[in-house]
Amino acid sequence: MTNSLVPPAGPQRVLALAQLANSVGDGAFYVTSALYFTHVVGLDPARVGLGLTLAWGVGSLAGVPLGRLADRRGPRGTAVLLALATGLAVASFLVVRGFWPFVAAAVVYATAQSGLAAARQALLAGLVPAGERTGLLAHLQSTLNAGLAVGAGLGGLALHAGTKAAYLGVFALDAVSFLLCAGVLLRLPAVTPSGVVKGPVKGAAAGLGVLRDRPYVVVAALNTVLLLRMPLLSLGLPLWIAERTAAPTWVVSALFVLNTGAVMAFQVRMARGVRGLATAVRAVRRSGWVMLGACAVFALSAQGSAGVAVGVLVVGSVLLVVAEMGQSAGSWQVSFDLAPAERVGEYQGFFGTGVTVARTAGPLVLTTLLVGWGPVGWLVLGAATVAASYAMGPATRAAARRASGRGANGVACAR
Incomplete structure (x- = not known):
């Protein structure tokens, strides 16, 4: 396992690029979202917390069936669709102005994010030998932190400006980052669906x-x-x-x-x-x-x-x-x-x-x-x-x- 911060060329590096693409947008989103929802959308902080809790509760339940979908229909296509869905959910935050529209958008966002994480893991398992997966995940974690740090810096600039346009720009950046992630994932080879088990299915x-x-x-x-x-x-x-x-x-x-x-x-x-x-x-x-x-x-x-x-x-x-x-x-x-x-x-x-x-x-x-x-x-x-x-x-x-x-x-x- 290499000590390099850059993973080997091929699918491993492409997966890292996809990780970097959306983590920059996520970093900006994380540091600005609370103030955006309260100052721009106009929601009470307690309602923002409630809405996000509901959304992530639904998203956590959706991870298993969406992961199963990736197994049966192919992880690359599923991951691309879920990256696009996440980007559209973030884009919808640009126009929602009430509590229930906010909750609906947050549910789609959390669900797509949970499913995307599962589909990416299935994609990684299909493209990377078992002995190299933990090493690649370490690379991806490093890439994630690098992207979040850059994104947090961009979000900090928006917080410093404190204008509605600056907040909207951050959310637009996050939406575009997931579109870029989907495009990068399309560069990976397709993985044959492996979740169809022949014969009677028992146990787990x-x-x-x-x-x-x-x-x-x-x-x-x-x-x-x-x-x-x-x-x-x-x-x-x-x-x-x-x-x-x-x-x-x-x-x-x-x-x-x-x-x-x-x-x-x-x-x-x-x-x-x-x-x-x-x-x-x-x-x-x-x-x-x-x-x-x-x-x-x-x-x-x-x-x-x-x-x-x-x-x-x-x-x-x-x-x-x-x-x-x-x-x-x-x-x-x-x-x-x-x-x-x-x-x-x-x-x-x-x-x-x-x-x-x-x-x-x-x-x-x-x-x-x-x-x-x-x-x-x-x-x-x-x-x-x-x-x-x-x-x-x-x-x-x-x-x-x-x-x-x-x-x-x-x-x-x-x-």
Whole structure:
């Protein structure tokens, strides 16, 4: 696995270009959307939060059937259509001015985004050998962070201008970025649909689909617990710094830049040693201990002067990003290796709902633990992470045994 920040030429580089195309627009969207919906559309902030929660709730449920569609109809065509749908949903935000039109547009946006993520994973699985997937996902994560950083800078210019035209320009940029993403994805070779299983379908391939694969469901649930770290930089740490430490609030921005830059520079290297289920489980377990260390350090930042608090927060943030990169690499490998070869889109669609659940439930959990419980809350969060990371071992082994059974029955083959 190369240390280069640029993936090898061919499908891997094209997938990275597609990732870069829409992540720039997304970065601009993320930093401006809240003010756009409140200041330009004129919605109450509480209603914006409610609408987005409803939208992402629907989107998380849509990930599995849209992933299944990618398996059965072909992931490239499905991904292109969903990228176009996402772009059209963003464009519709330019004209909506009421709550329910906003909710409808947000539902389409969240649904298309969730389905696009699943279809892209199925496309990646069809184009990239199993041994190279985690490395490519590390490249894509680095590319994502680079694009988000550029987009956030452009969004910052719009925020500085503060005009309606500037906000509309950002949303138009995001819409165009998804159209560019669709065009880039068309440059990839088509992948033959593999989700049609001949003969009688049994077990996990019937009825509720992936939900009947209970070991995989357990693995996905444990990964969701580990993903509770995701709202830390955007919500948990800002509230902690403002409410519980003497550090200045500008440190929030510095820690975000630190996190983004570290992922861009080191995610590929961190993923280099993850080659199979055993190494993936070890990576997740190590990341759990590092996350516990980060939580303990963050808890200490409540003590001391502003200078001391800033130094402690920087150390905690370094540990946090190391834990994040290790956990990401391990979970990518696990999610692919435990999925049936012909149903990667469906399984990835389900595994990806953990991100939505973490982003939806995470704010409430983190607010309660960190702001409400203080330093003890940090230790509880760290302990929960260690417990989930250690439980991943037996859960993964159980899922691997089930995958081997599917292979023996001719329904699916474990990788």
